[in-house]
Amino acid sequence: MTVQLPFDQTGPLQVPAMLRTLQSQGTVHRIRTRVGDDAWLVTGYDEVRRLLADDRLGRSHPAPDNAARSGESALFGGPLGNYDTEKADHARMRSLLQPHFTPGRMRAFRGRVETLTAQLLDELAEQGPSADLNTALALPLPILVICELLGVPYEERTQFRAWTQAAADVLDRARSEQGLGDLFTYGQELVARKRRHPGDDVISRLCATDGVGDDEIAMLSMALLFAGHETTVVQIGLGALLLLTSPGQWQLLLDDPGLIPGAVEEIMRAPGKGGGGIPRYAHTDLEIGGVIVRAGDLVMLDNGAANHDGAVFTDPERFDVTRRETSHLTFGHGLRYCIGAPLARMELQVAFGHLIPRFPKMQLAVPVGELCVRGDVLTGGLVRLPVTW
Template sequence: MTSLPSTPALPRPFDTAFFTDPYPTYARLREAGPVHRIALPDGSPVWLVVREDDVRALLTDPRLSVNKTHSNTGYKGFSLPPALDANLLNLDSADHLRLRRLVSQAFTPRRVENLRVRVQGAADRLADRLAQRLVTQPSADLVTEFANPLPLAVIGDLFDVPQPDRNPFSTWVGNMFAPEHPNQIAESIDHIHHFLIRLVAERRANPGHDLLSGLIAARDAGDQLTEDELVSLAFLILMAGSENTQHLISSGLLTLLRHPKQLAALKAVPGLLPAAVEELLRYAHPNQMAIRRFPTEPLEIDGVHIPAGDTVMLCLASAHRDPARYPDPDRFDIRRQDTAHLALGQGMHYCLGAPLARMEIQLGLDTLLRRLPRIALAVPDTELVWRSSFRSHALTALPVTIRAEQTE
């Protein structure tokens, strides 16, 4: 058994080049070993697990807890007030299952399918607006014009969030992941906290038929969750229901534009779209890491000893490019046979909104490709700007235009 020493000069793999293209860094780490003691950009020490078989197994290992009370040192994630921190990403076992049951019925495949008309209508309206804008100007940002507002419209409707509050909420969440100045994370969390407290109070006074009203009724009538758990659930569903889907629509379109043969095949056979989305979830999902975990007892991973209470990061993006699992993993292939990715989690923490996310991505991309068949990048690929975040590989903008002539 080996043990990696903890030293003041831990490797810091997350440099400027990483933010633009993280995958060469992951390849070097996988080749060097299965587990690495590294420092995050803020200097926090973590153990980074990079190979697919280890990541897949550890996602369901009961010795790894997401509960921060098991942390002794290192990275713990965002510092959130109690009203935002009591969410499913910080709870294990019975508490996790209790809260999950309260909201799982809203995201069953049947209920999600009932949202199809609403999602398609929102996608059509946004595509119309984008097309009209591209008639009057040479380019437009797909992120702000389509990818961001589509899931916001859907999850906002589920919670009946007032229209004027939806874009600010999305901006605050984005600033949490990629702040422009040191104080912006705390400022954004403060905005989100006060917004959700106010929203819950207003909905409690004037209940409706939305998901938030149902959670409030469960809190007030059956005492099935605390007030902090109520607000934290609202925070998690609104954040997760918009953040990842937004970025996968934009990075998904970029991936298709970067691979014209794959795009042509998809246009020729639209029935390939569900498989294409699964490949995009493997190849281009914005989440680089699973939620941080803490061993509840000393742990050994491939001969590396990890003390209880240290922070363990399971690198999903590296696992998805592991050649030991996926043949030619850096190749984007919408006909790939092995599509058993980890983008939506595994086990207890499998994404609650997975059916809705898949539907939104499929309908969003399908609508863009049908309604704007000549959509193209408006700038050279090298001019695209990515978030400066080790957690989320996401575009800050995606300038698009309409080609003058069809070339494929």
């Protein structure tokens, strides 16, 4: 029997039972995607890590209209880019964006993120003694941060958030394509504004870079706007839930703030995911785990499953802020390693470094079984996270 994505989860943090069953049977599996197309699902840590860095796999396809799709999202559901120039295009994109997200730049920006976090927590305290932590912290903080970095007006967050949510829709391709189009138009307007009134921000610096056209800047900027906040919103919410539902972990970080960097790595690793991971297309015939994959096949690299591979992570279902095995694949690996990883790490460190001492007695306000994860958008994440203190 061929199994189909997404796999059912018993709760927002649990690894799906079907994924565990597949992992016990091997490292590569024939599956169907959420839209019913055939694909290969790779679940073993070593294989996922190796294939993330394997240039025989890519995001483009020689016949994109005939390619299998992982979902209806225009962003991530099917092939992306030009098959003939993908490697060069990707190298150019990284060369343009990487200088703006170095660990050094993020260290310099950290003080501002701490100020923004403290302001949000002040507002949370005033709401007390209960609130939705998603609305109070997980959602606004990453949006505030990416707005400051890019030079996007925070007061426009409602409209661009609506477009990023539409673009991430994995069920309705027309809505996703419309959202992506609206985002690009918005990016063009922002670039035109920066041409007239440059500032100290990423979009302005890209505008000052020789040989980069306005449409390319708009595309890059909106990709950063999407990726720079959507995933971090999810990780703050799930991270707080992991800490609040794992006995003693909140207290460990309260007693020893030096554990927070390692705790952030564990927050990145630990959530169970049932969506299939990172899509790639085989650019040639290749062998994976004893199986021959043909050129053009869709290969899903399940980094969530890899992060729960018992051969690499001791007792992988246990959430442990003192865990020493930190080589998770949440940010990918190799040439496509996430450009925004230094930003995400810093944001999460600041968020939990401030939240825990400010609210040492915080607790989940509802049974964990009442919490829901979004299944309609690419990044997933909690719908709400009611807390009390």
